[in-house]
Amino acid sequence: MASAMIDMQQRKAKSRMDRSDDEWGILLEKIARDQDMRAFEKIFGHFGPQIKSFARTSSIGKLGDSFPDDLVQEVMTSVWRKAHQYDRSKAKASTWIFTIARNQRIDMLRRTAKLQNEVLTEEIWDEPEIDGPIVDVQRRAAERLIHSNLGALPPEQREVLGKVYMEEKSHQDVANELGIPLGTVKSRVRLALNKLKVLVEPAI
Amino acid sequence: MTVKWHPEFDLLVEYAAGNLCTAQAMMVATHLQYCPHCKSAVNKLEILGGELMSKTPNSSSETVSPDVWQNTLAAIAKPAPKPQPKRSLMQRIAPNGLSALDWKGLGPVQTAHVDLGDERNGRLSLLKIRAGARVPVHSHHGNEWTLVLEGGFSDHMGKYNAGDFVCLDGNHKHSPVAAVNEDCICMAYVDEQLHFQGWLGPILNRVIKL
Numbered sequence: 124m125a126s127a128m129i130d131m132q133q134r135k136a137k138s139r140m141d142r143s144d145d146e147w148g149i150l151l152e153k154i155a156r157d158q159d160m161r162a163f164e165k166i167f168g169h170f171g172p173q174i175k176s177f178a179r180t181s182s183i184g185k186l187g188d189s190f191p192d193d194l195v196q197e198v199m200t201s202v203w204r205k206a207h208q209y210d211r212s213k214a215k216a217s218t219w220i221f222t223i224a225r226n227q228r229i230d231m232l233r234r235t236a237k238l239q240n241e242v243l244t245e246e247i248w249d250e251p252e253i254d255g256p257i258v259d260v261q262r263r264a265a266e267r268l269i270h271s272n273l274g275a276l277p278p279e280q281r282e283v284l285g286k287v288y289m290e291e292k293s294h295q296d297v298a299n300e301l302g303i304p305l306g307t308v309k310s311r312v313r314l315a316l317n318k319l320k321v322l323v324e325p326a327i
Numbered sequence: 328m329t330v331k332w333h334p335e336f337d338l339l340v341e342y343a344a345g346n347l348c349t350a351q352a353m354m355v356a357t358h359l360q361y362c363p364h365c366k367s368a369v370n371k372l373e374i375l376g377g378e379l380m381s382k383t384p385n386s387s388s389e390t391v392s393p394d395v396w397q398n399t400l401a402a403i404a405k406p407a408p409k410p411q412p413k414r415s416l417m418q419r420i421a422p423n424g425l426s427a428l429d430w431k432g433l434g435p436v437q438t439a440h441v442d443l444g445d446e447r448n449g450r451l452s453l454l455k456i457r458a459g460a461r462v463p464v465h466s467h468h469g470n471e472w473t474l475v476l477e478g479g480f481s482d483h484m485g486k487y488n489a490g491d492f493v494c495l496d497g498n499h500k501h502s503p504v505a506a507v508n509e510d511c512i513c514m515a516y517v518d519e520q521l522h523f524q525g526w527l528g529p530i531l532n533r534v535i536k537l
């Protein structure tokens with residue numbers, strides 16, 4: 124009994140270390156390794172609606188009905204083509220796909236605004252990952268904490284985060300929309316980020 | 328030397344969420360190259376982005392039509408377009424080196440406009456302050472962000488070295504002085520217009536607006 128418990132705990136600890144508990148990450152690896160179409164279909168079925176919702180709530184949704192679908196198609200095409208760049212030891216699948224969706228949303232908005240861009244989105248937004256075992260361990264701890272604590276945030280803190288991330292609003296936009304001072308918006312975000320342990324004061 | 332001055336967390340959040348214009352994002356991204364602390368915060372904010380995306384209120388009821396899947400299959404069957412070569416941020420800002428930029432202004436403070444093609448919210452420039460020189464007292468109507476790239480400067484708030492990110496809003500007046508031993512090169516983002524006072528004021532006001 125006792126040894127079975129220890130065995131289970133060890134397996135659990137191991138899966139935390141190598142993200143073997145991230146089924147979506149494993150599917151991305153299958154896409155990269157075998158061009159596995161069934162894995163891609165599962166990824167599409169899971170993340171497609173999320174990306175569509177992400178696009179629809181942002182200003183892309185205001186461009187027209189077809190734009191959120193276009194974003195899904197563009198992001199999923201990139202997921203297929205870039206799957207070999209995904210590294211499960213560095214990131215959860217959901218983080219990786221979020222950064223692709225965010226960057227392509229930026230690109231789509233720039234295209235529709237007819238901006239002449241002198242710089243590629245991924246040059247500014249995809250900085251090389253920081254390496255090192257300590258950082259990896261911290262990142263995994265952050266993933267677990269954010270995942271489990273997000274649901275416990277008070278609704279007003281959650282609302283503000285949603286408006287910034289999903290609706291693409293600045294803190295000032297959120298303040299104007301909710302009719303509350305900018306300081307209140309900032310303090311809600313700060314409280315939320317403290318609870319999620321995203322903010323750590325820099326060592327001086 | 329470790330970075331002492333950082334962007335406020337709300338800027339990092341808006342950066343991670345992808346809401347900043349190119350000029351603003353360039354400032355934050357360049358700071359991240361100097362600052363593992365903020366880099367790690369941004370990484371966590373991206374993890375948060377993934378979690379929020381998976382829990383958007385309507386994502387469970389959202390449907391993607393089979394056409395989109397078919398179109399995606401057609402898209403991946405085509406050869407991928409050749410990726411554009413990635414360049415470092417400094418190569419984008421000054422492809423032929425800092426000295427090849429179009430520096431304006433004679434005297435101890437020179438500026439070069441950096442046009443990245445997206446100035447929806449404000450403008451990006453590089454500033455070169457000659458060793459020991461003082462920038463005329465100026466106040467801000469909008470926000471002014473400064474990031475030290477080389478050398479250092481100080482004002483009444485403190486000393487700033489490479490990687491330090493200083494944010495000033497409309498309530499501040501300051502007159503930075505470059506460190507005496509070397510020229511100071513900064514990246515600066517200004518939303519709305521900077522208003523310089525003092526003897527160089529009219530020149531700088533014109534230069535910044537060019």
Ligand SMILES: [Zn+2]
Pocket residue numbers: 330332333334358362364365366
């Ligand atoms: Zn920093």
